[in-house]
Amino acid sequence: MNTYDTIMKLALERGFYFPSCEIYGDAPAGFWDYGPTGVNMKNRFVELWRRELVRRDGMLEIDGSQIMSKSIFIASGHITNFTDPMIICKQCGSTFRADKHIAEITGHELPELASGSEIDNIIVENKLSCPKCGGPFEKSTRFNMMFKIGIGPSNDEAYLRPETCQSIFVDFPRIFKTMRGRLPLAIAQLGKSFRNEIAPRQSLLRLREFYQAEIEIFCNPNRLDEVPKFEEMKKKVLRLYINDSYQEITAQDAVDQLIIPNNLVAYYLTLLVLFYEKTGIDMNRTRLRQLSTSEKAFYASFAFDFEVETSIGWLELVACNYRSDYDLRGHSTVSKQNLHVIDPIDNTKVLPNVFELSMGIDRSIYSILEHSFFEDFEHERTVLRLRPYLAPILAGILPLITKDGLREKAQLIYSQLKLDFPVFYDESGSIGRRYRRLEEIGAPFAVTVDRQTLSDDTVTIRNRDTMLQLRIQISELSNYLHKEAYKLVS
């Protein structure tokens, strides 16, 4: 079984994630639910994001509505541009995403902005036909990926947001004013976005409903190098991937050599890399890839993708786009509001530019799972080597046997810890089997209550990775877990 399938099996069998509405035949593709194990892990990932990006940098976080008015997406360009090329079979009516289908069959990667006639020519040249029935294709069309919503009895047109950042852009004026903002101002948001993919696939990797954690940094385009906090991280070595070749280079050198355009962008890219180091992803299998002109989104003036290598190829986890004043200019024009702000430092009126870090949460969770997965053949076990602060369960509380008061003792310890830590009580099966179950979902510790516990109030703590056991006082457990578990490793 390849690693993707192994992780999928684990996810399905151990409560990480599974298809939504799965008991129904009409369950739409591209929708997945997090189970109890997955929710815990995702929540702890979000906590880490809040700590290491939002609070570390002093960002402001908002939480906006997912349904937004039509005007927003006229201004953002999504009504016109947020489309995928589609081909439909004349004979059986099956639909395919044209670029993906062409790439799969011919190996030919179409640019993001390929025209309809380019696509039609490739189909004719390569004599492509419907893989389902062999029929010919109609001329390609473009399919808008936004979900349309009708509001109220009058059915007013609105949309589910295709990216969370639109909430940030339209809330910017109020936030800037009421929170006494100054440029550069970073506003963050965690929430759902929705894209009506033609062909969703690969579980968490191409969803129609997914979690984004987006950060939009509003800045004065004339002062992009005035970033004092860059000082403390400018020596960090970044792993860049530019024109198909790797460069390991400090953030400062990347700016000096004009690879990264300014200190502000360099600072936030470095902050992002430092964040991912703490997730346990193998950083030697990551890169900041500079996007070529044909690959960039329609609003980006330049872009890096933070990518991670997995068993099914390189995945984009974070799109880092310099959106210039594209967004505020568009919203200003359509809403007829003046969105300029004063920058007191150079005493100018400025329409802020935006640099963004647009993170996919679901893909990040998948990547962490894959990079943490370890088949320990020596000990015949599979282990998720998750960082303690990302583990869905921090410790299992296990009575060695259920008799002689050990069950009650273990349950008491569980009830003393459960409010403060994600712990789990388990008494069923042999102790070895219970260890295996905990290791499989990445619990870093197992606390075992044995006969000695009854006489001296000590328990053993078993370390998932070393498999070593330590005996400590019950009264020390909480401190131990707190210290060990929240120790940030980078």
Add this chain to the structure above:
Amino acid sequence: MNTYDTIMKLALERGFYFPSCEIYGDAPAGFWDYGPTGVNMKNRFVELWRRELVRRDGMLEIDGSQIMSKSIFIASGHITNFTDPMIICKQCGSTFRADKHIAEITGHELPELASGSEIDNIIVENKLSCPKCGGPFEKSTRFNMMFKIGIGPSNDEAYLRPETCQSIFVDFPRIFKTMRGRLPLAIAQLGKSFRNEIAPRQSLLRLREFYQAEIEIFCNPNRLDEVPKFEEMKKKVLRLYINDSYQEITAQDAVDQLIIPNNLVAYYLTLLVLFYEKTGIDMNRTRLRQLSTSEKAFYASFAFDFEVETSIGWLELVACNYRSDYDLRGHSTVSKQNLHVIDPIDNTKVLPNVFELSMGIDRSIYSILEHSFFEDFEHERTVLRLRPYLAPILAGILPLITKDGLREKAQLIYSQLKLDFPVFYDESGSIGRRYRRLEEIGAPFAVTVDRQTLSDDTVTIRNRDTMLQLRIQISELSNYLHKEAYKLVS
């Protein structure tokens, strides 16, 4: 200004919440965004919910998709029953929610299940006409409150879920199996639900897109009194409201007197009340109201609402419904899956019954804000007396002046605390004014850096409520904040 308007002003001016898409004329009604202050408070409320309900009771939490297949809502009854009565003006086409409109004009409260002819009769009897143009109404119709979604190029019918619990019901079989569930099993979920209200209003109180925290307890209907954990809370006095009169009575007595039907329901209602005690809501202005047959939702065999009194009347914060086997039976019939499980205790095959606690997060936030709001005329200040663990900001870090190294010292303290606590650095304006700003958003502490700090590394900590100051070592700050701030008060 009445309290509702005062809270609204505070919310708008201090980043709690504000209308979504507000810079646009076509912003749909009933959608609100949380600003930075509101997000922090909401996140901390959710943490409390996780701690005091989910973890305390050992519930499993899931996070399901918001878009769900049509079959789900055939089975749940929402396609047929989830409607509001609507009247349309023949002349100008304005639409009104019939029951609300009739209640407003005539004071006559229609039952939940009033028929169309009942409504039409009342309109004729009371000679009601359109309040906008004076025109006559058409015969009343029913408006389905679900938002319809088209999936993929073939536009398959799906819906935004009108309640989060449907994800829990359809995920139940997998969760029960993979998490080795045993009845009673409580599954919780925090997430968004969507209702296409005819007339959304009052900011967070009647939204079209809103946060629910729902808990569904799957139980064996033959063992509803076998709840050992009820023992420790059966003496808790509940404030019940039944047939228009109050009864303060212990949970146990309520069961004995058949007011609450069984121990399981009594246990969860008590757990809920204990949770709200910790939110700072004035419990003397709350009640568990038993719903009459005409008021209950279509799936409930009996129901209590946990309500709180506010300046605009009693608000339902939590619907506590005994849904019997309504949901699993419906899903079993439509999906043709057998959803029975084995209960090893009485060794029977059972289709679980469900008792639910369906909490509105947004309304809870509003109620906490209102109950915490305090106009301190003596000291000419307004204070949000939020519990420290719910406060959006735990402490402000304030240099008394910005000169002589005080700014740098204060910024250093801020940077030492910011990763672990929601703290806020503020140097602008007089110290008194900075205190006021912190009090207004409920920050329980203000840490001031003064000249003495430079010589002996101490700071003052000012308590929001007592306004008293305490001088402590900087090295003790983190411990102090941790201890004071996370001390749960009930």
